[in-house]
Amino acid sequence: MSAERHCTKLSFLKKLLIRWFLCVIFVITTLIVLAPVLLRSHGNFILTKMFFQTWSRYYPWIDLTDPTAFKLNAVNVYEQVEPNVTIGIWYTLPSTVQIHHELPTLADHLQRYVVSKDLPIIMYLHGQDGTRATHYRSNHYRVMSSFGNHIIAMDYRGYGDSTGKPTVSGIVADVTHVFNVIRRVCPDNPIVIWGHSMGTGVSLWTAFHLFENKTLVKKPAGLVLEAPFYNLVEALISYPVTRVFKINPYFMKAALDSLAELKLEFPNNEIISFLPLPIIIIHSEDDAIIPYHHAQSLEKYIETNRESDLPPVRLITVPRSAHCGHNHIYSYSKFQEIIEMTDVEPTRQWPRPIRILTKLLVFLSIIYVLSSAISAIILIAYPSMIKHIVFMNFLKTGNDFTQPEMFGEDRVFNFYLDVEPEIRIGVWHYRSPLVRDQSYENDEDYFQKHIASTSSSIPMVIYLHGNAFDRSLFNRRGTCGKLRRELKYDVFMFDYRGFGDSTGSPTEEGLIQDARYVYDWLHNMTNGQRKIYLWGQSLGSAVACQLAARLSDDESKTLAGIVLEAAFINMHQAIRTHYLSLLFQWQPWFTSLTGKALLSTKLGFQTRGHLSSVNCPCVILHADDDYTVPYNHGQQLLQAGIAARDDHRQKRKLLHFTIDMISFHGEGYGHSTIFRAPNLIPALRRVLFEEHI
Structure with a gap:
């Protein structure tokens, strides 16, 4: 029996090493394949950072004055x-x-x-x-x-x-x-x-x-x-990294074209x-x-x-x-x-280039083995650490949110709402072009003049952002600005608890409470006379879907519709299909340990499950070149929504629910920049938003 166990262990280790080796080959191959594309799109930045490596081997703890x-x-x-x-x-x-x-x-x-x-x-x-x-x-x-x-x-x-x-x-x-x-x-x-x-x-x-x-x-x-x-051309050609990427026949042309545009001589x-x-x-x-x-x-x-x-x-x-x-x-x-x-x-x-390639492969293999082992140990010993992957609120821009005009945003007002005694969230209000600016003495005066007394024909959009940074990111400002400019709606964007300058610590329930509080506050401020839409991006789409499902149970509260941009099926699937997870999907521990960690920390974000309880029109937006939340998430949510719609009609319930999907193919919008699509608002007007105010 001991001999059999020994053989089993050797077989397991052999399989593990093979998987690690295949992962390393996959990473290198992916970089080699994508290199020309990256150079075409970001060549100036890549080559500048490659030539002037101010970031490399600079250790801030070294005292250069001594x-x-x-x-x-x-x-x-x-x-x-x-x-x-x-x-x-x-x-x-x-x-x-x-x-x-x-x-x-x-x-x-x-x-x-x-x-x-x-x-x-x-x-x-x-x-x-x-x-x-x-x-x-x-x-x-x-x-x-x-x-x-x-x-x-x-x-x-x-x-x-x-x-x-x-x-x-x-x-x-x-x-x-x-x-x-x-x-x-x-x-x-x-x-x-x-x-x-x-x-x-x-x-x-x-x-x-x-x-x-x-x-x-x-x-x-x-x-x-x-x-x-x-x-410089010969230096680029013979640079150690370049020697590896030259396997791709398109790499050198892309690199040399970018170098010519950069004018580094x-x-x-x-x-x-x-x-x-x-x-x-x-x-x-x-x-x-x-x-x-x-x-x-x-x-x-x-x-x-x-x-x-x-x-x-x-x-x-x-x-x-x-x-x-x-x-x-x-x-x-x-x-x-x-x-x-x-x-x-x-x-x-x-010199023999093969030695350089061998050293590079050995180095990458060591890094991969260490990162795999450390990740598994952390998930076993500290499963709560997965919260820092789901909620990356530790990433801070360090901006002053009280002055939106510093970001080039005009007619945007910053204010704060107290969700709980210890929870205060920061909010930006993008005023509709149809709302006349008036002088105000304090926040309450502003709310009365610019929100409460605004025409009931002007709808409002609550924007729920993704899992990192804050409301000042350019793509979030770009989306809110576009909604205000082209729809002429009022747009409200806030930072969840723990994000930006909002206080508290994020949890799944906490994020939904923050979104519900903003909705209730706007609903009460306008006496329920103005339509309210939810727009969720990435993690925000899961929050928007859950909030819409809860509002469906409250007959006094209604939603005009929800937009789910780059939405995922659930958090476990989102982590498994994330492009960084491709490095670890081969590992036998990855799926089980991440699932257990999410379960123990109560971070499900089951968008597909909650979609069947929504009672308002829903539109899914997804780009086929989204590598953070792959396109098939949107497709599966659409199929789940169609099945739920048909079931509702058969049982004569939740009859306001409809489901549509707008896809973006080969346009380079990725995970965060669908707002740049010129046909975005016209397409949404056809299926969700009002044609004219």
């Missing part, structure tokens, strides 16, 4: 380049120099420590990610300063604690500004600009602009290009061919980020296109056996010889 914490004999200073751009700088000195930290500016420090006009100064320009404090960079400064050099390293605008937004021209302006500061204090000292990775392109552009500026200021003494790229090969400076190129053979063939291509281009009377360009190759890669050339045993411009010429080899 370079001594990195065992550097250095001081931190700031330079204001433009009115809204200030850049952080580390000035690293040989360990024999005593630093006076009380000096306020870079110029003051240079005046104090640069005691000879022969003293070399190196400006270090880092790559596309991280900050001036990234560990291998601080090691670089320490090694170079140990040879007697003064090192000035900066974070471009947008990097580290430097302010501003990075652009090619902006970064070059930052470097030029610092160069001019050094030159004003040290007019004769040799300044070498040392660029690494992306910094090689920045250093070449900076040198180009310095020579183009016909002034008497002494130019740089030379350039050092560590791990340079041939040009680093023509390193062209600039290096005519700069009248001595230039050293250093490249490691095992560089997996910018492969060694970039240096070889630059060398060939220089041989063909650079004039023989210009200062020499030297290529120094770091052998693969040194294991320096892209970031650690400073650790090479002959680094001091490189500083002294000594040639090293070992055998050259090409």
Whole structure:
């Protein structure tokens, strides 16, 4: 028996590993397939974030003002380049120099420590990610300063604690500004600009602009290009991530088209061919980020296109056996010889892309295994954690909701309703174009003049939003604005308890109570004389459906109709079919643990079940490219509604219930932007809303 159990466990583990592997392959394949589409729609954003990785390897807990914490004999200073751009700088000195930290500016420090006009100064320009404090960079400064050099390293605008937004021209302006500061204090000292990775392109552009500026200021003494790229197009083609996505034959065209539109230009090969400076190129053979063939291509281009009377360009190759890669050339045993411009010429080899792909697959597999295990453990130990998936009210925009005009919204009034003693919800009222603006003294005066006394012929819409953020999101404002503008209705949008600036903690029953309170308040305020519609989006559709079902039991309360936008069957099905859940659906624990967690926390949101108790017209809106709540949810709700309608007619009950569905095919509206559809309101007028007021 023990042998059989052992075999069973091995079989289970084998199946589990196969599923994990298939999931990893699925994720990678999906990204590869969708990459051209994403680049076509968001290419500028993706490539900008990919090239200027201000978000990568920046750790807010690191104190950039204290370079001594990195065992550097250095001081931190700031330079204001433009009115809204200030850049952080580390000035690293040989360990024999005593630093006076009380000096306020870079110029003051240079005046104090640069005691000879022969003293070399190196400006270090880092790559596309991280900050001036990234560990291998601080090691670089320490090694170079140990040879007697003064090192000035900066974070471009947008990097580290430097302010501003990075652009090619902006970064070059930052470097030029610092160069001019050094030159004003040290007019004769040799300044070498040392660029690494992306910094090689920045250093070449900076040198180009310095020579183009016909002034008497002494130019740089030379350039050092560590791990340079041939040009930006070649860098994109050989980038590790790109090598994987190139499997898709449409990827490169989409990427290069987006790059052309973005106008990010680093023509390193062209600039290096005519700069009248001595230039050293250093490249490691095992560089997996910018492969060694970039240096070889630059060398060939220089041989063909650079004039023989210009200062020499030297290529120094770091052998693969040194294991320096892209970031650690400073650790090479002959680094001091490189500083002294000594040639090293070992055998050259090409890196193997398959190794990069293997490492990427291993990394993704580890991440997937860990996330799967952690998710299962959390759901077993703390099933209530699923509330933070259902109610993502912890996501805050941090906006001031009391001034809707700050969002470009005109004729919108913010007020609050006390649902319970400890529950106050925030509401926005979008005034109908047919409602005349009047002066008011307080909220009660506003309600009387703009709601209670408004013509009974103007209907009202209560908008119930989704499960994250608040009433200030652009798609929610867009929907409410469209309803007001095209229907000329009054529109009310509120944040459930715990969302936005509403107090309390969300529960399923709590959200329905909030919606019921808003409905009752409007019904009483208008003495039941004005029609009220409910419009629910995503999670809000489940709330709207439940509220409509409860109002059907109250003969004194009626609804003119409900709109269910991107509605789901129930919460369990919504979680199972969410695009992020595709990563875990293979897991044997996923369906059972999520179901038990939802049951224990009383979060059912059974839209399909409550739909059969609704007694008013209902319209379902769904886009076929909705990957958050897939289109088949809307189709199944329609079928359930048709079955309920036919049953009601047979039993002669709930005769006001009708069901319609408006679908959007291949129009790119997804989960949240159906409001952009030009035919939305005309289509709704035909099946639900009034033609004319």
